[in-house]
Amino acid sequence: MSTLRPVLRYPGSGLPPEPVIASILAQPGVQRVPSPKLNLFIRRGFLTPEQCAGFIERIDINRRPSTIADANGDPTFRTSETCDLDPNDPLVAEAEAAIIAFTGLNPAHGEPLQGQRYAVGQEFKAHTDYFASKGEDYKKYCAKTGNRTWTVMLYLNAPEAGGATRFKAIDKIVQPETGKLLAWNNLRPDGRGNPSTIHHGMKVRAGTKYVLTKWFRERPWTW
Numbered sequence: 001m002s003t004l005r006p007v008l009r010y011p012g013s014g015l016p017p018e019p020v021i022a023s024i025l026a027q028p029g030v031q032r033v034p035s036p037k038l039n040l041f042i043r044r045g046f047l048t049p050e051q052c053a054g055f056i057e058r059i060d061i062n063r064r065p066s067t068i069a070d071a072n073g074d075p076t077f078r079t080s081e082t083c084d085l086d087p088n089d090p091l092v093a094e095a096e097a098a099i100i101a102f103t104g105l106n107p108a109h110g111e112p113l114q115g116q117r118y119a120v121g122q123e124f125k126a127h128t129d130y131f132a133s134k135g136e137d138y139k140k141y142c143a144k145t146g147n148r149t150w151t152v153m154l155y156l157n158a159p160e161a162g163g164a165t166r167f168k169a170i171d172k173i174v175q176p177e178t179g180k181l182l183a184w185n186n187l188r189p190d191g192r193g194n195p196s197t198i199h200h201g202m203k204v205r206a207g208t209k210y211v212l213t214k215w216f217r218e219r220p221w222t223w
């Protein structure tokens with residue numbers, strides 16, 4: 001017999017999503033992708049080309065093979081490289097502060113900012129950023145901090161070809177562009193994952209693609 005546990009809601013966690021949506025919509029230059037299935041926002045020119053160049057330099061210097069939490073046995077599922085950025089680096093702190101001001105999310109709920117780098121042929125196949133609410137992975141990755149509420153992603157450049165992000169459930173393809181921000185809500189109002197957030201970081205065909213990713217959790221982040 002299972003006991004129903006009330007969903008714990010922390011101010012600034014992104015669940016419920018309304019305060020975050022209101023904060024984002026109050027910013028200049030925001031586009032809301034029209035869909036009843038998903039809250040997805042785009043803001044072009046969120047970072048300057050100089051900031052983006054600084055991040056690209058750091059990612060090139062310090063990268064490791066990307067990992068997947070929900071391993072599914074496909075070694076080609078996520079072929080990019082990841083850079084763990086230093087929160088004490090002024091460039092990182094500045095971008096983090098801008099993301100917090102934009103979304104109104106609580107910085108304590110954020111996972112550390114990461115960089116991702118995709119060479120030609122590399123991709124991150126269709127996935128969701130939340131963890132499926134059954135099984136070992138959920139326990140391992142969400143027991144302390146809860147699920148991922150919001151994703152903020154930033155393109156640092158536009159590769160020469162390929163590398164778009166495809167949200168197939170809503171038939172939307174977002175093209176990489178220097179400094180462009182994407183933000184979406186991963187969870188449904190009751191706290192379960194929203195499968196319509198499925199997205200695919202498509203193969204780079206020419207050039208190199210660089211992005212930043214920042215995930216927020218239901219509860220304050222801790223390792």
Ligand SMILES: O=C(O)CCC(=O)C(=O)O
Nearest residue numbers: 124164165200201211213
């Ligand atoms: O690179 C992309 O376009 C998507 C990245 C992504 O989905 C992720 O890092 O979770």
Ligand SMILES: [Fe+2]
Nearest residue numbers: 127128129199
């Ligand atoms: Fe993702």
